[in-house]
Amino acid sequence: MRDLLKSHLVTVQNQLWEISDSLYHHPELGDQEYESSKRLIKFLEEHNFVVEKGIVGRPTAFKAVYDSKKDGPTIAYLSEYDALPEVGHGCGHNLIGTMSVGAGVTLSKVVNEIGGRVVVLGTPAEETNGAKVPMAEQGIFDDIDAAMILHPADESYESGDSLAMDAIQFDFRGRTSHAAASPEMGINALDAVIQLFNGINALRQHVTSDVRIHGIIKDGGVAANIIPDKAVAQFYVRAKDRTYLNEVVHKVINIAKGASSMTGAEVHIENYELSYDNMVTNHTLSQLFTANLLSTGVKQVKKAKDSYGSIDMGNVSHVVPAIHPYIGLDSPGLIAHTREFANITITDNTHQILSKGALALALTGYELITNNETLEKMKGEFRQTVLS
Structure with a gap:
């Protein structure tokens, strides 16, 4: 099945690279990502996802669902696509958004056989007034078993904490x-x-x-x-x-x-902006993802580093098992929120990294759907660390 998922990803990876580059060339600020969300939605609809637009009162937010109509867990991939003033995609959200839709589409190609549902959530304005906050508050994750997002960085790191x-x-x-x-x-x-x-x-x-x-x-x-x-x-x-x-x-x-x-x-x-909760990484889910990322050819995934930033994925982690790991762009010391970071997102090497990230996300979703023991271990950890 791993080879089958990889073959499905390879079929769409040129489109994914084009979408990521398009977002880079047309950066849009938070809650103004009209063209970016349209581009991602169009790709999902082409692959038979049913898309609800403008959820939680945010015009550029969306919920895309592929339902196998068979019993099984629901796996969510979270897509960001807002840019920064002046520096554009200096935090690599063009990669984040594209890896998530790529993972969702790839996993959707096998769920008719294995069961479950695939959800891709379009989550605007992470840099300022993150839409994941009202999503967590308004029950968008109530029927979701696991939520994942993958962020680019200088090197690869396990999912960790945030303030x-x-x-x-x-x-x-x-x-x-x-x-x-x-x-x-x-x-x-x-x-x-x-x-x-x-x-x-x-x-x-x-x-x-x-x-x-x-x-x-x-x-x-x-x-x-x-x-x-x-x-x-x-x-x-x-x-x-x-x-x-x-x-x-x-x-x-x-x-x-x-x-x-x-x-x-x-x-x-x-x-004057929405409040972000601290990130609570689900370590069962994190270990599963790390193993899958290494299996794609990523050479090293470092332990989570201390974080003094804040992310709206933190709010998600308080309502559903969640991870927010980092995939390296083979550029140790690369600083986020710079034009240098933005420019590296459209290189040929980064295109290959994008594919590896999307595949690792899809593989992790597949294992959660097909391995009930791992699924229950993840849920048990969540009950103990967050709900207790």
């Missing part, structure tokens, strides 16, 4: 006045933002080493001789798990309230 994250905006409002002639009549909103930064800097000594707090001033006034009546700061607050992150965020909010009391500026606090 939970809240994106918080602090909007301070004061009162304008002439900064020299009548400063006593003003309420300086910028002073409140500066006190917020000072308080957060003092907090850093009293949180665990995994915590990351970083922010900017979005609005700080219009002229030096006018006391600013409006100042806005935006922060990302991250920690290794959601429970501790909530504690840290509570402290940060109290600092903002203190800054408000100190200056007299009123503060409005809200999340």
